[in-house]
Amino acid sequence: MGSRVEILNDDGYRSDGRRQFELRDITMDLSPRGTADGSAMITHGLTQVMVSVFGPREAKMRAQTLHDRAVLNVEVNIAPFSTGERRKRNRGDKRILELAASIKSTFEPVVQTALYPRSQIDIYVHVLQQDGGLLQASINAATLALVGAGIPLLDLVCAVTGGVHSTSPMLDLTTLEENDIPHLTVAVMPKTGNVTLVTMETRLHVDRFGDIFKLTCDAAQVIHQEMKRAAYARTRRLVDAMDVDSKSILLTGDNVDKDTAMNELE
Amino acid sequence: MPRPPSPSIPEREFLYASLKQSLRLDGRLPLEMREPTLTFGPDLGWVDCAMGRTRVLASVDGKMVKPTPERPLEGVITIHSEISPMASSDYETGRASDEEVVLTRMLDKVLRRSDTVDKESLCVQAGQRVWHLRLTIHCLADAGNLLDCACLAGIVALKHYRRPEVEVEGEDVTIHHPSERAPIPLAMHHTPYCFTFAYFPDTTTQAVLDPTSLEQRLSAGLLSIALNAQRELCVVQKAGGVPLAPDEVMRIINVAVGKAKELDRIVEKRLQEDWSTRNVEVR
Numbered sequence: 001m002g003s004r005v006e007i008l009n010d011d012g013y014r015s016d017g018r019r020q021f022e023l024r025d026i027t028m029d030l031s032p033r034g035t036a037d038g039s040a041m042i043t044h045g046l047t048q049v050m051v052s053v054f055g056p057r058e059a060k061m062r063a064q065t066l067h068d069r070a071v072l073n074v075e076v077n078i079a080p081f082s083t084g085e086r087r088k089r090n091r092g093d094k095r096i097l098e099l100a101a102s103i104k105s106t107f108e109p110v111v112q113t114a115l116y117p118r119s120q121i122d123i124y125v126h127v128l129q130q131d132g133g134l135l136q137a138s139i140n141a142a143t144l145a146l147v148g149a150g151i152p153l154l155d156l157v158c159a160v161t162g163g164v165h166s167t168s169p170m171l172d173l174t175t176l177e178e179n180d181i182p183h184l185t186v187a188v189m190p191k192t193g194n195v196t197l198v199t200m201e202t203r204l205h206v207d208r209f210g211d212i213f214k215l216t217c218d219a220a221q222v223i224h225q226e227m228k229r230a231a232y233a234r235t236r237r238l239v240d241a242m243d244v245d246s247k248s249i250l251l252t253g254d255n256v257d258k259d260t261a262m263n264e265l266e
Numbered sequence: 267m268p269r270p271p272s273p274s275i276p277e278r279e280f281l282y283a284s285l286k287q288s289l290r291l292d293g294r295l296p297l298e299m300r301e302p303t304l305t306f307g308p309d310l311g312w313v314d315c316a317m318g319r320t321r322v323l324a325s326v327d328g329k330m331v332k333p334t335p336e337r338p339l340e341g342v343i344t345i346h347s348e349i350s351p352m353a354s355s356d357y358e359t360g361r362a363s364d365e366e367v368v369l370t371r372m373l374d375k376v377l378r379r380s381d382t383v384d385k386e387s388l389c390v391q392a393g394q395r396v397w398h399l400r401l402t403i404h405c406l407a408d409a410g411n412l413l414d415c416a417c418l419a420g421i422v423a424l425k426h427y428r429r430p431e432v433e434v435e436g437e438d439v440t441i442h443h444p445s446e447r448a449p450i451p452l453a454m455h456h457t458p459y460c461f462t463f464a465y466f467p468d469t470t471t472q473a474v475l476d477p478t479s480l481e482q483r484l485s486a487g488l489l490s491i492a493l494n495a496q497r498e499l500c501v502v503q504k505a506g507g508v509p510l511a512p513d514e515v516m517r518i519i520n521v522a523v524g525k526a527k528e529l530d531r532i533v534e535k536r537l538q539e540d541w542s543t544r545n546v547e548v549r
Contacts, residue, residue, distance in 0.1 A: 094370055106506045198504045213515070
């Protein structure tokens, strides 16, 4: 089906009217939901993922606690209405288990688990709409939710997908593009530029891989800026809502707040 | 689910200290893999692959089925793999462990999704009859790096397998017994090989290829790369673990490129040797 659609036309536009290196519209919403300690909803174009983080809290399963650090528990739930073809996946599905395992292992070296021995941090991922970049959206949302929960992280993890159409690399693929061209997902820690996750499932020449790999690492920096902005805006609103009694503190505190908030995240 | 037994502190310290000096406990170089031993059984598509003490048995068998209505022109390939407690006492029966999920998904990606076998060539009659290939992976022993061994066994089994010749006359399908007509090999697009590298918590320690079970357990992250001798990557999988610099990833991929060529030579040689011992009578 995909082959009938032009992935990249002669004028350099993609099927949804984007340029090669253009990312889709990103919205990040950090408002609290229910009793979760931190929650985030992220959309990359039509892909929408919601993540709730609980914890650090006492571990439910005593047998699984570790005496020197916290345990991360990731559960992924894909809504049956998230794709055009309505389909119920059970929780034992290997694809979902793999998705959960890769989210878990992405965050294990990033979350400072050593600060919370014998406890558990739950990350619940709900996929509401799918249009490509599922892993990317899940990781980005999980990062924001962890930030929202105030869990200390070494860095914000930013994930981006990229693909190659014959020889031209492109970023942030939709389902249509993912079905048709080789693609990879990279999760980067922007401060050091190191990658915590790389996955690729389709055949691609080594040289092409090098190009797209570098490109996705750069694109992650853009996502990082967006995340910082969203986290800052959320903190800003919280500070405003606390309504510090004298206006003078707020005014003088303005710059201080901004600086500390930005430095922490930078 | 029991927690994996953790190695003792002296064992751990010793391993880290020796790896820091680029020495491995079994005397290999950091980027040296255990030479795989391939043993072929009496049947075609029956392969026993051993890398050190890790042993995997793979077998392929084919039968005729009706294709799915969505893909009437394509044959079906299914991969069955299960890690039983026979391989190592770390594994348990029952719910799929993380290792098992990784193994099944990786085999699926390397052998099926990367289009190793031309599925359209498995079609006998469009919408009526296609070949259904069933690849079964038995993990006999796990002494580290079960994944690479299983992938190698799987791909060699597919290369070794030959399906009976089929004749179609109108609506009639005749399957010729291998004793009547020589069976024909599968149409393969490429042969991917999987390589696993282990990283350690100390970032100055070099990565090691083909980790043993102790190295694997003490590692702080694995990077699996599947690629063919034509320098095409099929799967790159680094899920978590220590963060790596992008240049390091590219360096390791280039190492894997060289290893894939070496391994391809070994596999081709062994297949040739085996084929020459099977006398084919031409009548």
